[in-house]
Amino acid sequence: MTFSDFLSMQIAEGVTIGDVLTVDFLASILGNVVSAVAILFLGFLVGRWASHRIRKLGEKHHKLDTTLFNFLGSISRYAILAFTVIFVLNRFGLETTSLVAAMGAAGLAIGLALQGTLSNVAAGVMIIIFRPIKVGDFVEIADEMGTVKDISLNFTELASLGNTQIIIPNSEVWGNTIENYSAYPTRRAEWTFGVSYDSDLKRAEQVILDTIMADERSMPDPEPFIQVNNLGDSSVDFLVRVWVDSEAYFTYQADMKRRVKEALDEAGIEIPFPYRTLVMAGGEAPELRQAAE
Incomplete structure (x- = not known):
């Protein structure tokens, strides 16, 4: 009562x-x-x-x-x-x-x-419910790249590559394009390697492919891709794509650039670089013409 x-x-x-x-x-x-x-x-x-x-x-x-x-x-x-x-x-x-x-x-x-604050809270709820990112993911959001450390109702915290703290309001996270590098277990690495026009293209292709596939991180399935992709001003360019675990992607991609360069040098295949040919007028001094050559 x-x-x-x-x-x-x-x-x-x-x-x-x-x-x-x-x-x-x-x-x-x-x-x-x-x-x-x-x-x-x-x-x-x-x-x-x-x-x-x-x-x-x-x-x-x-x-x-x-x-x-x-x-x-x-x-x-x-x-x-x-x-x-x-x-x-x-x-x-x-x-x-x-x-x-x-x-x-x-x-x-x-x-x-508190419209601004509540918009962050509403965006935080959407992020938590739909989970486009989670703690531990390596992402790029609003031109900021880093590892997700925390997702609260107001903001998302990233740790940059230099281990600095990045705080992004949730309204910007939810309203921007999110590139999540950790969403899938595998990624496809991609390179462009150029060789001179005088090179044996078939041999160059085999050297590049053998060098990359010799690494234990390279996945034979799906099948690697290598084709002539471009005829540049001074080089014939090969486009190469190989699948790898997402965790090893960045170090793997950098390692392969160095190994392919060293393998092409060892095989005597030239990796060209841009150069210019100067044509001197007939009245120029001989020493200038010789220097230009």
Whole structure:
């Protein structure tokens, strides 16, 4: 029985206010207070238990994104606490409908004042739910490249190649093109190697392919690709594509450039570079013509 119900019933029976303040009334109030404290304590425990269980579920299965389950755990805890508070207020006979309406109006005013912050929060929710990136991914976002260290409701933290901290608001993350280099387990490395027009193209192609495929990181399946791709001003260019594990991509690509260059040098195949031929006028001094040649 709420306080207002108890008071109305006593007055209807002709009992004065002084008579109402009896031991029974005090006992009723004390009982309501104890019940409210117990309900709040129980709601706190249930909310904490639910949040902990959801977080543990994400940690237990490695294929699941822990960021998403941390977010869901927090949401479940606060939702349980909110329902607990409403239940306690009803217990004391307070009208919660007007309270919820007032809280909604206050929330709208705060939302209008914090549009930028709330847009980051909304974008953070979308990132956590749809998971275009996750902690540990190597990405490029808004012209910034680095490893994802943390995804919060307001911002995403990256560690750059130089190990500096990069903070990007979530609205920029969600509103920009995201290039995730860690999304797939394999990547296709690509190079362009140029040889001189005097070179034996078939032999040059075989030297390049043998050198790259001799590395244990090179994947024979899917089949590697090598073809003449361009006839440049001073070189015949080979386009080469080979699949490799994503984790080894950057070092692998750099290593192959050096090894192919050394292999072509050892095979006596020239790697040309741009040069100019100067034609001197007939009246120029012989020493200038000789220097130009």
